[in-house]
Amino acid sequence: MRTFDTLVSEALAADVAGWDFSWLDGRATEERPPWGYAQLLAQRLSTASAALDIDTGGGEVIAEAPLLPPRMAATEAHPPNVARARKRLGPRRVDVVESGPENLPFANGSFDLVSSRHPVRPEWSEIARVLVPGGTYFAQHVGPASAFELIEFFLGPQPANRRSRHTDTEVHDAEAAGLALETLRTARCRMEFRDIGAVIWILRKCPWWVPDFSVEDYLPQLRELDARLRRGDPFVAHSTRHLVVARKPD
DSSP states (O other): OOOHHHHHHHHHHSOOOTTOOGGGTTTEEEOOOTTOHHHHHHHHHTTOSEEEESSOTTSHHHHHOSOOOSEEEEEEOSHHHHHHHHHHHGGGTOEEEEOOTTSOSSOTTOEEEEEEESOSSOOHHHHHHHEEEEEEEEEEEEOTTTTHHHHHHHHOOOGGGTTTTOHHHHHHHHHHTTOEEEEEEEEEEEEEEOSHHHHHHHHHHSTTTSTTOOTTTTHHHHHHHHHHHHTTOOEEEEEEEEEEEEEOOO
16 A cells, blocks of 8 residues: 555545546545436436536536436536536536535526436425426435434534434425425445545545545544554445425425
8 A cells, every 4th residue: 555645635635526436446446326327317307308517517417318308407606516527517418517405506496307416415495496297316325324423533522413314304394395205215224444645535425424524633533543554444335315305286
């Protein structure tokens, strides 16, 4: 294994824009949920007439779909991701709009399908507003206490945050916005980190995990973890996911 300083330098120099995780190949793994979200979304996109993907990142998931509806739009709030999504999806005539999820820049009843993989937070009232009557919200959400083994390694116990993103709360909020939950599936997936560069990179990629993260501020923890990883003991955490299908009543 390369030196601690080399691994740190690599991780700090690496690109973290978009939602491409290929930089972690050979350095970290994450078990995938059993339902195959991208494939299921592609099937729905192939039969939709107008669709919106919220928090699209760099447009990676939409780009996997072989067939897109006649009208396809996507929103993304992070400017580097917007640029990447436009470059990736522009040739397929996808309208990529720089916007957060709280005020979607579309008219009421604009889409028969709204989707999102790992939204920052589902703004249920906005989702319901832009759906046509009978339209569907299809998404994969991050669940409660996802990757908390790693988060709490750096921050210590976070009991107040462990119920954030709980399915009970999301069902309540979706129904309060006028949507009817048709499907809710959950999964807990194993993650393994094998070198300290992978840990640093993922904390840069997902800055909300450890909001004040820097190598300098967390150097003792990083060196402790590096020593553990060099002994061949990967750091194990668990991501949680849920598949959501909600419908706006006719």
